[in-house]
Amino acid sequence: METIDRYMHAVAQALPERRRDEITRELRANILDSLESIREQQEREPTAGEVAAVLVALGHPQQVAASFLPPQQLVSADLFPLYKQSLHYGVILVFILGLIQFAISFLNSGSMDFIDLFHGLVMKGLITFAVITGLFYVFSNPPGGKPLFNPYQCWSPEKLPPVSRSWQRISSAEQGVDFASDLFFLLLLNYSFWMPLEHVSRLAVMFADPVREWIPLLSGVMIVSLLFGLWNMVYQYWTIPKLVMEALINLGAAVILLKVSRFEQILVHTDNPSVEPVEILELANHIFSAGVFWVGMWLMFMAGWNLYRIWQLSRT
Structure with a gap:
C-alpha cells in the first residue's frame, strides 16, 4: 500500500x-x-x-x-478574438516605444544603432506577449469558475452599420499602423515639450529653423488624425463622411511633408559647444528628406484613393 x-x-x-x-x-x-x-x-x-x-x-x-477538474486552456475560444486584438495593439505600442527610444538616442548622440533597436523590440515584445497571455489565462480560467467579465455583452444587432463593400470594415492592422505612426511623429516633432530639459540641452541635433516653422501646423494635422483614429476604433467602418475626413487629413499632411522635403536641411547641429558634431548628419538629412518625400507622395496617393472610394459608395 x-x-x-x-x-x-x-x-x-x-x-x-x-x-x-x-x-x-x-x-x-x-x-x-x-x-x-x-x-x-x-x-x-x-x-x-x-x-x-x-x-x-x-x-x-x-x-x-x-x-477531475474543469478543463483549462491558455485562452478560451470566447476570448480569443479579444486576445488577438490585444496582442495586436500591444505589438504596436512596443513598436512606438522602441521608435521613440531610437529617436531619442539619435537626437542625443547622432548614432543609429539598429541592432540595439531590434534587440529592444524583441525583448519588449516578449514581455508584452507574456503579460497579455498571462492576463487572458486568468480571464479564461477564473477562480471559482465564474467569468470575470464578458467583453461582448453590450452589443445590439440594430447598431450594426449597413455595409455594401467588402473594404468598408477598417481592419485592426490598418487602425494600428495609422495610430502608431501619428503618435510617433507627433511625439518626435514635439520632443522639446515632453523630454526633460536636461536631456534637451544635451541633444546633438535638432530640427532646422524652416522645418520648425511647419511643426505646429503638422502637429495639428497629427492631433486631428489621432482623434479620427480613436473614432475609427469605436466605429470600425468606412462611410462617406469618414472617407472625406481621411482624404482631407492625408492631403493636408502630404502638402506639408512635400514642402518640408524640399528644404536643404531637415536636421542641424545644436548650438551646444559641449556636444560633439554628428559625423553622419549629412547622410541622415538625405535619408530623412527622401523618407519625408515618399511619405508625402504616399499620403497624396491615399487621398486620391479615398476619393475613389467615396465615388464607389456614392453609387450604391
Whole structure:
C-alpha cells in the first residue's frame, strides 16, 4: 500500500485544497476496487508489479488530477478574438516605444544603432506577449469558475452599420499602423515639450529653423488624425463622411511633408559647444528628406484613393 499512498499524495498535490479529500477518497476507492478484482481473479494478494500496473493504467498523477477538474486552456475560444486584438495593439505600442527610444538616442548622440533597436523590440515584445497571455489565462480560467467579465455583452444587432463593400470594415492592422505612426511623429516633432530639459540641452541635433516653422501646423494635422483614429476604433467602418475626413487629413499632411522635403536641411547641429558634431548628419538629412518625400507622395496617393472610394459608395 505504500506505492498507493505515494501515488495518492502526488495526485493530491495537483488538486485544489478544497477538493483534495473528496477526489482522493474517490480515486483510492477506484484503485482498491481494481485490486480487489485482481484478488478475486487470481485468488491471492496482488503483487507489487500488479499494483504498479494498475496505477500506470490510471495515468500520471498530474493527468489524473486534471481529469477531475474543469478543463483549462491558455485562452478560451470566447476570448480569443479579444486576445488577438490585444496582442495586436500591444505589438504596436512596443513598436512606438522602441521608435521613440531610437529617436531619442539619435537626437542625443547622432548614432543609429539598429541592432540595439531590434534587440529592444524583441525583448519588449516578449514581455508584452507574456503579460497579455498571462492576463487572458486568468480571464479564461477564473477562480471559482465564474467569468470575470464578458467583453461582448453590450452589443445590439440594430447598431450594426449597413455595409455594401467588402473594404468598408477598417481592419485592426490598418487602425494600428495609422495610430502608431501619428503618435510617433507627433511625439518626435514635439520632443522639446515632453523630454526633460536636461536631456534637451544635451541633444546633438535638432530640427532646422524652416522645418520648425511647419511643426505646429503638422502637429495639428497629427492631433486631428489621432482623434479620427480613436473614432475609427469605436466605429470600425468606412462611410462617406469618414472617407472625406481621411482624404482631407492625408492631403493636408502630404502638402506639408512635400514642402518640408524640399528644404536643404531637415536636421542641424545644436548650438551646444559641449556636444560633439554628428559625423553622419549629412547622410541622415538625405535619408530623412527622401523618407519625408515618399511619405508625402504616399499620403497624396491615399487621398486620391479615398476619393475613389467615396465615388464607389456614392453609387450604391
